[in-house]
Amino acid sequence: MTIPTPFPIGTILGYPRIGRHRELKKAVEAFWAGDITAEELELTTVGLRAATRDRLAALGLGRTDSAIPESFSYYDQVLDVAVTVGAIPARFASLVGEDGAVDLVGYFTIARGEGDKAPLEMTKWFDSNYHYLVPEIGPETVFSLSSDRIVREFAEAKSAGLVTRPVVVGPVTFLLLSKPSDDAPAGFDPLSRLGELLPVYAELLGRLAEAGAEWVQLDEPALVNESIVVARDAQLNGLAHAYDVLGAVAGRPALFVAAPYGGLDDALPILAASPVEAIGLDLVRGELPQGLDGTTAVNLARKTLVAGVIDGHNIWRGDLEQAFDLAASVRELSSSVAVSTSTSLLHVPHDVDEETGLGELADWLAFADQKVAQVVTLARGLVNGKAAVRAELDAASAALVNRRSAPGVRVGAVRARTAGLGDADFNRGDYAARHSAQEAVLGLPFLPTTTIGSFPQTSDIRRARAQLLRGSLSEQDYLELMRAEIRRVVELQEEIGLDVIVHGEPERNDMVQYFAENLDGFAVTQNGWVQSYGTRCTRPSILWGDVSRPAPITVEWSSYTQSLTSKPVKGMLTGPVTILAWSFVRDDQPLGETARQVALALRDEIADLEAAGIAIVQVDEPALRELLPLKRKDHANYLDWSVGSFRLATAGVRDETQIHTHLCYSEFGVVIDAIRELDADVTSIEAARSRMEIVADVEESGFGHGFGPGVYDIHSPRIPSVDEVTELIERALASIPGRQLWVNPDCGLKTRGYAETVESLRNVLTATRAVREKA
Numbered sequence: 001m002t003i004p005t006p007f008p009i010g011t012i013l014g015y016p017r018i019g020r021h022r023e024l025k026k027a028v029e030a031f032w033a034g035d036i037t038a039e040e041l042e043l044t045t046v047g048l049r050a051a052t053r054d055r056l057a058a059l060g061l062g063r064t065d066s067a068i069p070e071s072f073s074y075y076d077q078v079l080d081v082a083v084t085v086g087a088i089p090a091r092f093a094s095l096v097g098e099d100g101a102v103d104l105v106g107y108f109t110i111a112r113g114e115g116d117k118a119p120l121e122m123t124k125w126f127d128s129n130y131h132y133l134v135p136e137i138g139p140e141t142v143f144s145l146s147s148d149r150i151v152r153e154f155a156e157a158k159s160a161g162l163v164t165r166p167v168v169v170g171p172v173t174f175l176l177l178s179k180p181s182d183d184a185p186a187g188f189d190p191l192s193r194l195g196e197l198l199p200v201y202a203e204l205l206g207r208l209a210e211a212g213a214e215w216v217q218l219d220e221p222a223l224v225n226e227s228i229v230v231a232r233d234a235q236l237n238g239l240a241h242a243y244d245v246l247g248a249v250a251g252r253p254a255l256f257v258a259a260p261y262g263g264l265d266d267a268l269p270i271l272a273a274s275p276v277e278a279i280g281l282d283l284v285r286g287e288l289p290q291g292l293d294g295t296t297a298v299n300l301a302r303k304t305l306v307a308g309v310i311d312g313h314n315i316w317r318g319d320l321e322q323a324f325d326l327a328a329s330v331r332e333l334s335s336s337v338a339v340s341t342s343t344s345l346l347h348v349p350h351d352v353d354e355e356t357g358l359g360e361l362a363d364w365l366a367f368a369d370q371k372v373a374q375v376v377t378l379a380r381g382l383v384n385g386k387a388a389v390r391a392e393l394d395a396a397s398a399a400l401v402n403r404r405s406a407p408g409v410r411v412g413a414v415r416a417r418t419a420g421l422g423d424a425d426f427n428r429g430d431y432a433a434r435h436s437a438q439e440a441v442l443g444l445p446f447l448p449t450t451t452i453g454s455f456p457q458t459s460d461i462r463r464a465r466a467q468l469l470r471g472s473l474s475e476q477d478y479l480e481l482m483r484a485e486i487r488r489v490v491e492l493q494e495e496i497g498l499d500v501i502v503h504g505e506p507e508r509n510d511m512v513q514y515f516a517e518n519l520d521g522f523a524v525t526q527n528g529w530v531q532s533y534g535t536r537c538t539r540p541s542i543l544w545g546d547v548s549r550p551a552p553i554t555v556e557w558s559s560y561t562q563s564l565t566s567k568p569v570k571g572m573l574t575g576p577v578t579i580l581a582w583s584f585v586r587d588d589q590p591l592g593e594t595a596r597q598v599a600l601a602l603r604d605e606i607a608d609l610e611a612a613g614i615a616i617v618q619v620d621e622p623a624l625r626e627l628l629p630l631k632r633k634d635h636a637n638y639l640d641w642s643v644g645s646f647r648l649a650t651a652g653v654r655d656e657t658q659i660h661t662h663l664c665y666s667e668f669g670v671v672i673d674a675i676r677e678l679d680a681d682v683t684s685i686e687a688a689r690s691r692m693e694i695v696a697d698v699e700e701s702g703f704g705h706g707f708g709p710g711v712y713d714i715h716s717p718r719i720p721s722v723d724e725v726t727e728l729i730e731r732a733l734a735s736i737p738g739r740q741l742w743v744n745p746d747c748g749l750k751t752r753g754y755a756e757t758v759e760s761l762r763n764v765l766t767a768t769r770a771v772r773e774k775a
């Protein structure tokens with residue numbers, strides 16, 4: 001290729017795509033509901049993309065120097081690649097048109113499933129709370145360029161006079177994140193298809209070049225993740241091969257390979273030796289590469305190094321001067337240095353200026369737009385010298401000083417309590433004794449059935465909460481409405497025949513935010529939405545100060561529920577790790593210290609539940625796996641504080657009180673030891689989507705406590721048939737002793753509708769009864 005146009009001096013790896021006021025979510029859901037047409041949806045997204053580009057330009061990113069990333073997606077960036085390269089699983093073959101493409105209806109069907117066609121599996125994106133769809137690749141997958149959406153979006157910007165930078169998940173990461181298709185032979189490795197996939201990427205690069213793209217960003221975060229099972233050698237060989245091939249594409253755009261979420265380690269020499277023009281380093285999670293061999297040092301000096309020094313994961317304004325110095329230090333490696341965010345800004349809300357209720361806290365924060373401004377400031381400093389941005393650096397430092405000494409950030413009583421903890425605070429008695437004590441109290445049948453906690457959040461419930469917030473509904477009326485809902489949910493569960501009753505969580509807007517609102521040390525935003533998956537967004541709370549519990553939180557709801565039924569009611573709490581994982585957490589002390597503060601607040605809550613006669617308490621830790629550091633060297637410390645905080649929260653109860661936990665993923669093997677260490681009496685876990693694959697791991701591990709692998713995939717509106725559920729229970733029974741086994745859905749039901757929920761639960765109970773009879 002010819003000499004590339006220089007890489008922009010400041011950029012970001014990606015920008016939230018859901019819209020400042022969740023316009024994308026609303027439009028896509030309206031499309032699903034049949035309220036708008038595909039054309040109307042497309043038109044909305046044209047407007048959203050234009051608004052994003054304009055805003056980024058207004059914040060200071062260059063309009064024509066490839067600084068603005070083209071990072072839109074209707075649903076998910078990994079699904080986008082699958083659809084672009086034609087990797088459509090055989091069961092969706094009928095969605096593929098004559099031209100080899102799937103339309104919007106087809107695209108969403110692959111994401112969400114339809115009838116007996118299960119959707120693509122969904123799993124967490126690195127150590128974030130974003131979920132991507134897992135492509136299915138087999139020997140039969142025929143790769144071909146099947147969508148020109150990426151090219152069209154670039155062209156759309158071009159016709160408005162901008163030269164933007166398309167962002168695409170890179171080929172190695174795409175295959176490393178894929179799973180073998182149903183038709184693949186045992187032991188098949190999707191990465192073995194790299195050779196056939198690369199020509200499609202090559203063709204895409206060619207098309208982008210024709211359209212005028214000067215730089216293309218290929219994201220290869222899988223290379224920083226040490227928990228990927230494919231052998232490292234194969235990964236590195238794939239990486240070398242991929243970029244040799246793509247580097248040799250005639251007339252291609254310049255290539256920027258970004259590696260967010262951690263250090264590249266041994267992948268860095270490979271990228272350095274490849275023909276790519278720019279390499280993105282996450283210098284927030286990763287470190288400045290040191291001790292490089294001579295060849296790598298020489299190779300790197302020829303690249304543009306894109307210093308990811310502004311944290312894309314959290315919302316703190318942070319130490320801007322330190323970030324500047326860090327970016328400047330990258331000049332030791334190459335004279336060509338640009339500044340960027342460490343990851344896409346997908347993980348943070350749009351704009352602090354949308355918030356009005358945060359007071360002084362607002363000054364300590366940076367959401368996406370503020371982070372873009374920070375990047376622009378640092379870039380200006382790199383070009384014009386530090387003095388040119390002195391005022392901005394000083395303002396950020398002043399906010400930090402202010403934050404350190406603000407009331408509530410360090411509370412003496414909270415600190416004294418965590419400092420006084422001893423071993424006994426973390427340990428329950430022997431499991432066998434607990435087991436028989438609980439059996440005597442609870443009297444549950446073989447294969448006890450329960451749900452994970454939430455029932456559908458109807459529009460009535462959400463409306464009531466909105467009215468309460470606006471003041472058009474009194475506290476008392478709200479309480480009455482929620483109680484009526486609880487009565488309905490309890491009756492329904494009794495009628496369906498569930499054994500352990502939940503109250504349905506109608507009073508909770510969100511399983512973390514609800515607790516955040518009731519604990520000291522947290523703030524909640526009004527519009528701080530971030531995408532969790534597809535159209536699903538969450539509004540993480542901000543954990544800014546020392547945490548304590550001013551008053552009981554759930555006790556009245558649970559006691560009320562227990563007053564309605566003679567069956568055991570399961571109290572429902574969110575665990576310390578998950579509260580941290582799904583909040584934006586203070587960065588001024590170790591996570592473990594913050595987790596212990598949250599754990600003590602929960603411990604008090606559990607003691608109050610127990611005293612109120614609640615015999616089962618579930619402490620949800622769906623995020624335990626998600627927070628697991630991507631690098632093995634960090635695991636021991638993480639497991640120590642995460643497991644420790646769960647135990648601290650739950651170890652204060654009597655033997656008779658049954659502690660449940662719930663985890664939302666199927667990669668059980670990785671954290672099996674940690675799950676055992678939690679020492680919960682019963683653990684429920686997602687398993688239906690992967691058709692009970694995990695029970696083999698559980699069997700192998702000798703895990704001996706209660707275990708409830710999900711038999712109903714609640715991520716899809718599909719209703720599982722009785723036969724399907726029966727088969728799943730029987731599969732579980734083949735590996736897990738019956739006395740340990742519980743029957744439950746994969747997760748909470750809050751995102752589902754009532755009709756499908758009731759029918760699904762009835763099928764679960766019918767299947768359970770059939771299996772019980774056979775036993």
Ligand code: GLN
Binds near residue numbers: 747748749
């Ligand atoms: N108890 C929660 C619910 O049912 C658990 C949700 C989750 O694990 N994400 O909604």
Ligand code: ZN
Binds near residue numbers: 662664747
């Ligand atoms: Zn769950």
